[in-house]
Amino acid sequence: MRFRNTRQLTESLLGHLSEADATVQSMEDASPAKWHAAHTTWFWETFLLRDFVPDYTLFDEQFPFLFNSYYESEGERIARDNRGLMTRPTLAEVMNWRAHVNEAMDRLLDDPANADLIALGIAHEQQHIELLLTDIKHAFCKNPIGPSMWDAQPARSSVQGNGWLAHPGGIARVGHQSDGFAFDNEGPVHRVLLEPFALARRLVTNGEWAQFIADGGYKDHRLWLSDGWAWINRRNITAPLYWRDGKHFTHCGWQERDPDAPVAHISYYEADAFASWAGARLPTEFEWEAIARGQDSPGFCAAAGNQLDPDGNPAQPPLPMGTEELYGDVWQFTRSTYLPYPRFVPAAGAVGEYNGKFMAGQWVLKGASCATVRGHSRASYRNFFYPQQRWQFTGLRLAKDL
Known part of the structure; x- marks a missing residue:
């Protein structure tokens, strides 16, 4: 089926x-x-x-x-x-x-x-x-006429609550830990030491990103990694991809931007700069996984978050809306580089080329997006992109030390 x-x-x-x-x-x-x-x-x-x-x-x-x-x-x-x-x-x-x-x-x-x-x-x-x-x-x-893939008007998001999810730290087991399917890069299971930290309950929104822009976030070199500062100046980057004059481009064409919806289509460089501006930081992939582990049952992942319906012909376009779960809306940048876990060995044959040979120069993202097929993700899932890439539904959830 x-x-x-x-x-x-x-x-x-x-x-x-x-x-x-x-x-x-x-x-x-x-x-x-x-x-x-x-x-x-x-x-x-x-x-x-x-x-x-x-x-x-x-x-x-x-x-x-x-x-x-x-x-x-x-x-x-x-x-x-x-x-x-x-x-x-x-x-x-x-x-x-x-x-x-x-x-x-x-x-x-x-x-x-x-x-x-x-x-x-x-x-x-x-x-x-x-x-x-x-x-x-x-x-x-x-395309200059901004065509639509769907004619439906996207719904507006609901305002999400603030707050933090605290974790006491300690030794955590990370990696895929069930009998279900996982990609090879999600294992082997191993232990990491976490210091006490907290993860934001919600994703950073369009409205918060507009404040970052208004406060000169794209013009303040102190917020940016050196490579990121060079990148935004070389490419004249002043806003997330698909932003223009109070609107953003969607699968329904150009639409008014919802200030309460999660910001999307940002690079790792932009996510890191925003976190610095906000007085916070990006989580590590292990911190994100430790918080998400309680939501990692197959039944939960099959129902949670704003994601693509796996059955039939989707009537609504993918669009970040904001939910109470860690999964869905946007892939969330972490500060973890995409590297093999201890004792990782690629599979034999051509399928061994699926993930292992890309473990250099990229950053791990967690949590699935509104364009991810529902049930496809899990706490141990490791998506990965280069730091300048932002055409995917990429966003961020802040973290801080306790």
Whole structure:
């Protein structure tokens, strides 16, 4: 059921796009929606059907080359910044390939021997669903007419309460600690020492960020890391991505900015500068996980927060709204660098390239976003981005020492 629902969710989102929408690539960090639809299909064909269905025939002999992402073990591939040049195959041909693979996968879904790879493939496609949404948002924003993916007007958020969640510190066990699925970078479980700290009950809002701007936050070098100060001056950064004249760009086009909604589309550099301005700091990934551990049951994660509905065709666009949970709305920056945990060993074969080789120069984010498929995240989940990237739904929750 989860396999079919995940595949259907991708296709439902593609139904909001034209052929041209699905082909455009607005920057190197982003990929065309059509490419996401094809690459997730490549994953099933490459890692399951090719190896476990003896009589399986590739849908097209060129597709393994066209839709490999970064798996060196699988050979040559199209350069990432050239993905938008692939006007062919058409979206219709990609959809035919998806149908072909879906039908072939029926032979593998009920075999327990395939359960781990199928769980990985579902999680992989869910990640690409979020990327599809954020990549097309960036592309639409580049269009001077500001097109909409949804016609619905986004609802306004409710005002969230202030306050802090205190933690006494001590030795904490971190990493994935249940029998359910987890990515390899979430383990092994190990111990860390935490000093007493507190985590803000709510995310930083648009209204608070406007105060930061009005107080000269983007002009005060004392607030910024050296690399961040150089970055904002080189790029003339003066506000979060998608902000303009009291509005922000959404999947419903340009909308009035809600001051009570969580701020989104900021970089690590901006998050760190705001925390300094606010007299606080970013949490470590281990502090965030220690607070979230009490909310880490599968049933809770499947219902908590403002996240994308995993079933059917979403009627509402992804938009940060503000909730009482730690999960959802925006991925939250931590001050932790993305490094392997003690005793981490990548998996054998091509799937070992999934996470391990990216463990350098990036920062860990926690908590899921409004574009994350509901139930995809958990306390041990480690998202990661480079410090200047902000096209994802990224925000922050403050921390302080006690």
